Amino acid sequence: MESLSRLAMTSSEKGSRLARRSSSEFRRKTKEVVIDLSRKVPHSAPVNIQGLDIEIVEEYKYLGVHLNNKLDWTHNTDALYKKGQSRLHLLRRLRSFGVCRTLLRTFYDSVVASVIFYAVVCWSCGSSERDRKRLNKLVRRAGSVLDCSLDSIDEATSLSHKELSIGGTKFSGPPN
Numbered sequence: 001m002e003s004l005s006r007l008a009m010t011s012s013e014k015g016s017r018l019a020r021r022s023s024s025e026f027r028r029k030t031k032e033v034v035i036d037l038s039r040k041v042p043h044s045a046p047v048n049i050q051g052l053d054i055e056i057v058e059e060y061k062y063l064g065v066h067l068n069n070k071l072d073w074t075h076n077t078d079a080l081y082k083k084g085q086s087r088l089h090l091l092r093r094l095r096s097f098g099v100c101r102t103l104l105r106t107f108y109d110s111v112v113a114s115v116i117f118y119a120v121v122c123w124s125c126g127s128s129e130r131d132r133k134r135l136n137k138l139v140r141r142a143g144s145v146l147d148c149s150l151d152s153i154d155e156a157t158s159l160s161h162k163e164l165s166i167g168g169t170k171f172s173g174p175p176n
Contacts, residue, residue: 059075066079080116080135083115095145112142
């Protein structure tokens with residue numbers, strides 16, 4: 001009987017420790033970004049979920065896209081540019097080893113371009129001209145490594161908005 005009550009107390013202690021850990025994990029992972037494009041400083045109270053105040057942050061990374069409270073995409077572009085540069089270095093190294101052009105192009109499409117053009121439909125319209133120029137410069141450098149012309153950020157955005165072709169099947173976007 002005594003061991004049964006000790007077992008019940010131990011499992012109860014473990015349950016409360018797990019609840020504390022999950023609430024601290026919830027508090028650590030859950031953030032709130034208030035997007036307010038007005039000029040005045042917003043004074044909003046934090047959201048409260050089950051007695052826990054959710055921290056208000058100015059920037060947040062969600063699904064690999066860096067968001068901020070003013071929808072300024074410079075931080076996101078900086079991260080994409082940095083990743084793209086490191087991947088472009090790998091492309092140059094492969095070319096220096098004498099890898100054939102077909103494999104280089106496949107590497108570009110799957111490793112370099114996938115980073116540069118990630119979520120381009122979401123951020124391209126709101127990004128600054130300077131940010132687009134930086135990423136287009138990266139695409140041009142990749143084109144010189146591959147010795148071919150590649151789609152710029154603007155071309156990729158217009159293609160994704162108008163028409164998408166997958167495996168020979170064309171999917172049209174909304175009419176203009």
